[in-house]
Amino acid sequence: GAGVSQSPSNKVTEKGKDVELRCDPISGHTALYWYRQSLGQGLEFLIYFQGNSAPDKSGLPSDRFSAERTGGSVSTLTIQRTQQEDSAVYLCASSFGGSNTIYFGEGSWLTVV
Amino acid sequence: DAKTTQPTSMDCAEGRAANLPCNHSTISGNEYVYWYRQIHSQGPQYIIHGLKNNETNEMASLIITEDRKSSTLILPHATLRDTAVYYCIVRVEDNNNDMRFGAGTRLTVKP
Numbered sequence: 001g002a003g004v005s006q007s008p009s010n011k012v013t014e015k016g017k018d019v020e021l022r023c024d025p026i027s028g029h030t031a032l033y034w035y036r037q038s039l040g041q042g043l044e045f046l047i048y049f050q051g052n053s054a055p056d057k058s059g060l061p062s063d064r065f066s067a068e069r070t071g072g073s074v075s076t077l078t079i080q081r082t083q084q085e086d087s088a089v090y091l092c093a094s095s096f097g098g099s100n101t102i103y104f105g106e107g108s109w110l111t112v113v
Numbered sequence: 114d115a116k117t118t119q120p121t122s123m124d125c126a127e128g129r130a131a132n133l134p135c136n137h138s139t140i141s142g143n144e145y146v147y148w149y150r151q152i153h154s155q156g157p158q159y160i161i162h163g164l165k166n167n168e169t170n171e172m173a174s175l176i177i178t179e180d181r182k183s184s185t186l187i188l189p190h191a192t193l194r195d196t197a198v199y200y201c202i203v204r205v206e207d208n209n210n211d212m213r214f215g216a217g218t219r220l221t222v223k224p
Contacts, residue, residue: 004156033212043157043200043214091156093212101147102212104156 002026004105006092012111013082021077021108025094032075033093033102034067043091049075050097082112116140117201122219125195131188133218135201138182144205146177148186149214150197157200157214160186191222 005024013019025032034046045059049069060066064082069075079086089107118136125131137146147162161168161175163184168175174187188195200217 035214042198042216043151045213093156101159101162103159106156 004092004094004103006090006105006108008108009106010109010111012113015084015112016081018078018080019082019110021079021090021092021110023075023077023092023094023105025073025075025092026096026103029094029096029103030072031095031097031100031102032069033095034075034077035091035093036061036088037091037107038088046077046090079110082110084112086110087112116203116213117215119199119201119215119218121216122221124221124223125188125191127193127222127224128190131186131191131195131220131222133186133188133199133201133220134183135186136183137201137203140181140203141205144203146175146181146184147202147204147212148173148175149200149202150195151200151217152194152197160199191220193222193224196220196222 004026007022030051032049035043036046037043047067048056064080067077089109091104091107093102093104095102145162145164148160149157150160151157161170161173163175163177165177165181177184198217198219200214204212
């Protein structure tokens with residue numbers, strides 16, 4: 001596709017359930033980022049993948065959060081045992097190399113009830 | 114450890130120039146200044162970036178002071194659709210570097 005694609009666009013889940021959020025970066029982009037944005041708040045960095053390098057996981061808020069990137073393309077962000085404070089929009093972005101302009105998807109809106 | 118400081122909010126009249134300031138007094142010689150904006154309920158959108166020279170594109174102009182400790186994003190003729198949160202970010206052009214966002218400036222363009 002032409003842009004960063006995220007799915008699902010909206011997800012409502014019960015507290016305690018696991019969720020998976022998917023990101024398809026722009027074709028050819030080697031760098032991929034995940035951010036979280038709670039209602040009315042700024043962007044919170046979660047994790048960064050660049051090529052075959054070890055990901056920068058320094059932004060993950062707890063061990064309930066994990067992400068992987070298979071084949072250097074698609075990425076999945078997994079949240080285990082979801083809590084209400086996990087409710088937010090999860091934004092994915094990609095760039096051609098870590099040093100270049102990054103492009104965002106429209107986000108996955110997660111609501112934990 | 115915020116690298117940039119921006120006003121929390123600003124207003125601008127429709128049709129007038131919007132000048133959004135950003136302070137980055139600890140910027141390093143190899144760090145670029147990037148601007149993004151986020152319109153409500155959308156993902157952030159790239160606007161412009163520069164190192165030390167002023168830059169202009171179809172969206173905006175970026176003015177960087179000679180000492181590079183501050184910059185101004187200029188939207189020459191603001192429209193209601195420019196209402197958004199504007200983020201100023203300093204970043205090394207390095208393949209191992211991620212991108213961190215601060216709180217930004219909430220610009221409201223008023224009719």
